[in-house]
Amino acid sequence: MKTNDIGLEIKESKVLVEKLNDLLANYQVYYQNLRNFHWNVTGPNFFELHAKFEELYNAANLAVDETAERILTLGARPLSSYQEYIDTATIKEAKEIKDPLKMVETVKSNINTLLQLERETLEAAEASNDEGTASLMSDYITAKEKVVWMLTAYLK
Numbered sequence: 001m002k003t004n005d006i007g008l009e010i011k012e013s014k015v016l017v018e019k020l021n022d023l024l025a026n027y028q029v030y031y032q033n034l035r036n037f038h039w040n041v042t043g044p045n046f047f048e049l050h051a052k053f054e055e056l057y058n059a060a061n062l063a064v065d066e067t068a069e070r071i072l073t074l075g076a077r078p079l080s081s082y083q084e085y086i087d088t089a090t091i092k093e094a095k096e097i098k099d100p101l102k103m104v105e106t107v108k109s110n111i112n113t114l115l116q117l118e119r120e121t122l123e124a125a126e127a128s129n130d131e132g133t134a135s136l137m138s139d140y141i142t143a144k145e146k147v148v149w150m151l152t153a154y155l156k
Contacts, residue, residue, distance in 0.1 A: 004075040012128040017076040019121040020133070024067045025079055025088035026117060030110045031060040033094040037103040049100055056107065056147070063140060070133055101155065108151040115144050 002010045034057035041049045068078035079088060086093075091113050094106050118137045125133035 025085040
């Protein structure tokens with residue numbers, strides 16, 4: 001049984017790295033969608049949505065960095081090009097969305113995709129006894145569930 005520098009089995013870590021790189025790619029597209037919405041939102045809810053999108057992209061930016069660093073900690077290379085992100089991500093670029101409510105709906109949908117990926121990664125981390133990745137995913141899930149609740153309330 002070969003282990004990486006932090007004592008986890010390399011074979012099991014490869015599965016986690018794939019899941020984390022998938023998450024990373026999706027985070028990057030989600031992040032750019034938020035930047036797009038932040039820059040282009042208009043209308044009576046401009047001030048609150050402009051600020052909310054900024055809050056969310058700042059959180060996403062931190063998660064991108066943490067996720068990439070976790071991949072490095074596991075002894076692998078994080079995806080790092082736009083082409084890799086686009087080729088890997090299931091979240092799609094949000095182009096030409098002008099309606100603020102559609103922006104919020106898109107953000108909620110993107111977050112739900114991230115939640116699904118984080119839950120899958122959490123499950124794999126727990127199966128591999130990777131407490132570091134499990135803890136990171138647990139924190140992300142908790143934070144996103146609250147955001148989904150808030151966005152759902154906003155859309156009612």
